[in-house]
Amino acid sequence: MKYVVKAEFVDRHTGTRYFPAARGEEPVTFEPADDDQFKALVAARCIGDEPIGLSLFDKDVADLTRAELEMLALESAKAEIGRVSDEDLRAAIERYRDHLSASEEDDIEKLSVEKLKAVAAEEGVDLDGATKKADIIAAIKLKREAA
Known part of the structure; x- marks a missing residue:
């Protein structure tokens, strides 16, 4: 079986020196002679x-x-990361965070009024007498947007 070379080494059986692949290149592989x-x-x-x-x-x-x-x-993602600028990586991370945030917003729609009130209390949302589910969700979203 072959394994990806992660760091430079010399094969003790053949004397061949192995190096890991440069970013974006196909992985260098090595097949050990034995289990040891x-x-x-x-x-x-x-x-x-x-x-x-x-x-x-x-x-x-x-x-x-x-x-x-x-x-x-x-492996594909690792190779692609090597080709992307720091700025593009930061932008991708921001998009991912936005995606996670949007998922959290979708999740609050599924909560019961009781659980929504608990979320509001935990996040310091002033419900100002709001009792309807839609009003509580709106208050939570408003507080999150302001943060």
Whole structure:
């Protein structure tokens, strides 16, 4: 089985020096000669502990398992991050935070009036006598927007 090279090392069996891939390049892989070599290189953080299935690149995407899809998505994201400016990364993080915030707003719509009142109290929202669900949600949203 092959593993991704994470740090520079020399193969004790062949004397070959291995280097990790530069950002945006295909991962460099290494196949340990035996279990002892595998354990030593993983312990030294020279190789990853998850085998890389190079055949994944040959498979039709529709045939990949969830685990394979996640692994390839992470590798793809890592490669893409290396090509993106700091400014673009910051913008992407802000968009993600906005997405999470929007998800939280959607979630309050599902809460009961009792739970909404608890959220309002926790966030210091003055309900000013609001008892209807829509009024409580509006007050919470108004307070969040002001923050």
